[in-house]
Amino acid sequence: MLFNYIRTSFHRFLSLQPTSSFIPTSATTVTASVKMESQSPCVLVLSGKSASEKETVKSLKENASLKLADNIKLLTLLQSERRSAKDEFDIDAYMDSLSTTCFGRVLLWSPRLPSTQDVVSLNFCEIPVGSVCIADIQFKGRGRSQNVWESPKGGLLFSFTIQMEDGRVVPLVQYVVCLAVTEALKDLALKNGFPFLDVRIKWPNDLYLDGLKVGGILCTSTYSSKKFNVSVGVGLNVDNDKPATSLNAALRKLTFGYQLRREDITSAFFNKFEHLFNIFENKGFQALEELYYKTWLHSGQRVVVQEKNEDQDLLIENVVTVQGLTSSGYLLAIADNGEMFELHPDGNSFDFFKGLVRRKLT
Known part of the structure; x- marks a missing residue:
């Protein structure tokens, strides 16, 4: 009974669209889009930070271990096999700033994917725990009540994996993720000397800036071999302003110089998340509550x-x-x-x- 309750409350609790700048599409549009994409494969570039992690992604490619939903064709490449374009996610810059021991060290990046959340969920048992999938564009993003979303370029869209044993605390993971996003942005502001962006948490899993939604979190879970396999999706408006706002739009009002890069935000997020998640696992969410309440919108509401x-x-x-x-x-x-x-x-x-x-x- 405990397991059924956790699964029900967890999924109902967390099924929200990652960011308000995602564009809802009709079923007809999505079907046509998927059909078009199934004719030409999606490219997925694999990268690892350490030598052993590079061997891991090499094995994933050689064994053709990864798959996409809806029978969409997939072409996997190692980072060394593909020359990146100027406006694409800079994998080297991301890896250089990453200082974690687990999270974010195996990277699956694509210029265009149906859904990063589907990639990590479908391939959870094939990729190491902590692996991240990043897409420049999503054409079938996951949302609340099975809503489907398309994302414009300029957003930060990624999903990663966590494995947990205590189902009672699984629903609290979303709060740690939201907190890690806000704390990572604070760290970047302090490190680079630009004005602090007051990004706030709207319960349960949305991120707001200047009264407008700037991002959100989506978590799903499955239970296998006495462990909860949690897939976490993050959507954050970095350069895509409409129809809401973006981090860089807010920064342009405050400074004429620095603009946030998706690579820096992602590495700063994982550096912060790993630290907060270790506290959460060892001491419980109570150890993070004071910091969380300073960031959310609802005390005294x-x-x-x-x-x-x-x-x-x-x-x-x-x-x-x-x-x-x-x-x-x-x-x-x-x-x-x-x-x-x-x-x-x-x-x-x-x-x-x-x-x-x-x-x-x-």
Whole structure:
């Protein structure tokens, strides 16, 4: 029963589009796009940081171990076999800035993919834990309620793998990822001397800047051999401004010089995430809560929760104040009479704060 509860709450909790700049497409458009892509293979360039990791990706290529969804053809190349173009993701610059021992050290990069999340999910058992897949463009990105998204160029789109044993804390991973993004951006600002961008976390897994969505997180999981295989997707608007905003659009208002590069953000993210994830695994999320609450948008937020009365024919509105997170990762709130509640999304509303269900805590 515990496993079923974790899987249900986890998937319902995290299935959101990675970033608001992704363009929703009709089923007809997506089908035509997939059909076109299936006729010409997607290119996936493999790279490793160390000598042993380079041998790993060489073996992946030689054994033709990797696959894409929907029978889309795949052409795998080693980094040494392909000359990169000027505007593509700079693998060398990324690897040079990476200082992790696990995460991000095996890289699968493509100029155009259906979905980075599908790549790591489908090939989870073939690639080392911590591997990352990055795409310059996605034409079939994964979203909430099976929504499909196309992404313009200029966004940072990547997915990576985590393996965990304790299913009770799996739903909290999204918070560590969100926190790692905001902390990585702070580190880059400090390192390079440009103004700090006040990127904030909107519960449960969106990133906001100046009141506009600038990114988001998508997590999925499967259970196998007594372990949870978690695939984490990150979408971040770096240069793609419309229809919302981007990090570099905000920087242009503050400085005439420095602009963020996707390679620097990605390496800074993994450097920060590995550190925070180690704390999370060893000490629990409680050790990160103070830092998390400094970054999220909701401390002291007043929320109206709509509930039906006992006869189920009248909606009753209850006002509560958000205090933080419960141990299971939902919102902890207090009513005006002092009663404590745990707030859950109802599973139907796109905006979580318009579809919250409250459960009284004893």
